[in-house]
Amino acid sequence: MISVPREAVPWCLEGCDQMWSVANDAERAQWNFVPFVTVGPLRFGMSVEEVATVMGAQGFTSTHSSMSRPHGALVQQAGFRSKDARRYEEAVTAYVGKSGDLAAVAVDALCGPQVSLDGLRLVGRVPSELAEQLQGYSEERGMVPTVSVEGDAVSDELGLLVRAQRAGDILLSRAFFVANFQDWAYTVHDCVPADEWDIR
Numbered sequence: 001m002i003s004v005p006r007e008a009v010p011w012c013l014e015g016c017d018q019m020w021s022v023a024n025d026a027e028r029a030q031w032n033f034v035p036f037v038t039v040g041p042l043r044f045g046m047s048v049e050e051v052a053t054v055m056g057a058q059g060f061t062s063t064h065s066s067m068s069r070p071h072g073a074l075v076q077q078a079g080f081r082s083k084d085a086r087r088y089e090e091a092v093t094a095y096v097g098k099s100g101d102l103a104a105v106a107v108d109a110l111c112g113p114q115v116s117l118d119g120l121r122l123v124g125r126v127p128s129e130l131a132e133q134l135q136g137y138s139e140e141r142g143m144v145p146t147v148s149v150e151g152d153a154v155s156d157e158l159g160l161l162v163r164a165q166r167a168g169d170i171l172l173s174r175a176f177f178v179a180n181f182q183d184w185a186y187t188v189h190d191c192v193p194a195d196e197w198d199i200r
Contacts, residue, residue, distance in 0.1 A: 022109075028124075041055075042102060062080055069194045071194060072184050074193050081111070082111070117160075120133055125173040127152070127153070127164045134155070135153070165199065
């Protein structure tokens with residue numbers, strides 16, 4: 001059983017608990033994405049301390065700062081949730097590289113900020129609809145739209161992978177952003193750590 005606000009998803013079921021609650025866009029922080037540069041207030045290359053400071057100023061509190069399985073150049077992760085959110089509702093995960101710099105950011109489909117690329121909303125969307133729009137966005141700019149082996153929309157030219165995350169029986173888009181990765185990975189897909197793949 002799921003409980004999803006009607007404003008967020010039109011097929012909300014009534015009389016359910018809040019296990020799968022999904023924030024609507026009005027409840028989410030509104031961020032912009034500049035490929036390989038920034039995800040909202042987070043700038044690739046920041047230290048984990050700078051990330052924590054910026055997230056705190058945005059109203060987020062840290063949930064953890066560890067990484068169970070380092071992946072390529074990624075050796076540390078820091079999770080953040082809204083100050084009034086439940087403990088398990090992690091809105092943003094920041095991945096830090098061996099150099100100590102912010103190298104990747106994942107934004108939760110259910111409770112993360114809404115991140116937009118030139119007005120195209122990337123978070124909490126129906127994955128197939130977003131994939132189609134991303135394809136159009138890429139083609140209009142002379143990029144090659146691609147799909148990962150999991151069927152997720154991915155763009156090495158934008159440093160972006162859009163995964164599908166569960167909200168009960170519903171799938172919504174979870175965005176994974178990466179900094180310049182050419183010195184340690186071949187594709188954006190190669191950059192995604194096991195800890196990130198574990199989130200379904």
